[in-house]
Amino acid sequence: MDSIWTRERPAPARETLSRAQIVHAAITLLDAEGLQGLSMRKLAARLDSGATSLYWHVQTKDDLIELVIDEVYGEVDLPEPELAGWRPGAILFAHSLRAAIMHHTWLPEVVYTRPSLGPKAMSLGERGRVLFGAAGFADREIDYAMGAVMSYVIGAARRAGDMMQNEAFAFGLDSLLDGLDARLKK
Amino acid sequence: MDSIWTRERPAPARETLSRAQIVHAAITLLDAEGLQGLSMRKLAARLDSGATSLYWHVQTKDDLIELVIDEVYGEVDLPEPELAGWRPGAILFAHSLRAAIMHHTWLPEVVYTRPSLGPKAMSLGERGRVLFGAAGFADREIDYAMGAVMSYVIGAARRAGDMMQNEAFAFGLDSLLDGLDARLKK
DNA sequence: CTAGTCACTCGCACACTGTACGACAGACTC
DNA sequence: GAGTCTGTCGTACAGTGTGCGAGTGACTAG
Numbered sequence: 001m002d003s004i005w006t007r008e009r010p011a012p013a014r015e016t017l018s019r020a021q022i023v024h025a026a027i028t029l030l031d032a033e034g035l036q037g038l039s040m041r042k043l044a045a046r047l048d049s050g051a052t053s054l055y056w057h058v059q060t061k062d063d064l065i066e067l068v069i070d071e072v073y074g075e076v077d078l079p080e081p082e083l084a085g086w087r088p089g090a091i092l093f094a095h096s097l098r099a100a101i102m103h104h105t106w107l108p109e110v111v112y113t114r115p116s117l118g119p120k121a122m123s124l125g126e127r128g129r130v131l132f133g134a135a136g137f138a139d140r141e142i143d144y145a146m147g148a149v150m151s152y153v154i155g156a157a158r159r160a161g162d163m164m165q166n167e168a169f170a171f172g173l174d175s176l177l178d179g180l181d182a183r184l185k186k
Numbered sequence: 187m188d189s190i191w192t193r194e195r196p197a198p199a200r201e202t203l204s205r206a207q208i209v210h211a212a213i214t215l216l217d218a219e220g221l222q223g224l225s226m227r228k229l230a231a232r233l234d235s236g237a238t239s240l241y242w243h244v245q246t247k248d249d250l251i252e253l254v255i256d257e258v259y260g261e262v263d264l265p266e267p268e269l270a271g272w273r274p275g276a277i278l279f280a281h282s283l284r285a286a287i288m289h290h291t292w293l294p295e296v297v298y299t300r301p302s303l304g305p306k307a308m309s310l311g312e313r314g315r316v317l318f319g320a321a322g323f324a325d326r327e328i329d330y331a332m333g334a335v336m337s338y339v340i341g342a343a344r345r346a347g348d349m350m351q352n353e354a355f356a357f358g359l360d361s362l363l364d365g366l367d368a369r370l371k372k
Numbered sequence: 373c374t375a376g377t378c379a380c381t382c383g384c385a386c387a388c389t390g391t392a393c394g395a396c397a398g399a400c401t402c
Numbered sequence: 403g404a405g406t407c408t409g410t411c412g413t414a415c416a417g418t419g420t421g422c423g424a425g426t427g428a429c430t431a432g
Binding site for chain 2: 108109110111112113115116140141143144145147148150151152153154155156157158159167168171172174175176177178179180182183
């Protein structure tokens, strides 16, 4: 009998590039060689394809970078309030974002000029709104509070590195969270 | 009579490029066209010189960018504690740094990868240590506190813009300063 | 006055960049 | 068989940072 299910997969004809594959390769190349190290030709070489083939899947290099940023946002944890309570949740979020930046050190250089409208950034924002909303912030302050934490973490990635820096990081983060907390209790 | 004082200036022979001149022109070019817009050739054109002439005054484009960053640090106000007291001083510092970033929007993109060891950055750090030291922070916490404020301000430059954003900026800054203040009073 | 040195400028060249364009190839639909 | 759709790729162009070496004028030593 012949049906979609019995028929064997047509076998991908030629194996074909995919956007996800390109984005993934771009991230590993960026991690290995930094922002300077990312060129369309080098990226294509890693994918065993011609440089201009990439342009079928991605309109410009800049678009690729936007995709790559969004992908990294996907690595960031931000728990639901029931699981952790507000403050531990915010701390976990902050450390998780920091970890992502430390792992992808090129991110801060690149995050400033673009809007962050990708799906994973959106989902992160949504989860943040839930957490900070549950904490007791209202209306605009929900976004302000989450934005403050993100701003601090991203800014703190300058010259980030070792233990010593982690102490400094925690100091600032705790202070900020204390200040936010105080706003809740007023 | 002939002396160094009576002799008229030899007249600069040929008018010559200077590092300061190059740095200045680079900043105006960056302000006008962004990081992408800065190329050695364009910069040289603005100075009516050959592109490679710049390389006598500056070793690489990267070095030039380091100089440029330091120059911007020079625009940042940070008052002495007697003049303002700690908290107003910190607020002025934060807003002044923010203003510099808003004026030179390319700065965050560029500030992450380099150490900030220039004289103006150093002087800023020194003045900061005075202010935060006078506030009552001790030892490492002096640097941590100032670093936290800087981190927040720099991070908050993402997608910065209008009134609305200023409200968000002030919210986070006040929270952070509240948290730091609380640490002083414990 | 001549010869040499120093401070500085600049044209050329090289390897490399992003990407527009158009030719091509295979699979699928009539 | 013809045509379309998805996808790949070589070539080419304008632009990049910068090494190299030649050039130029002002100053100094003899």
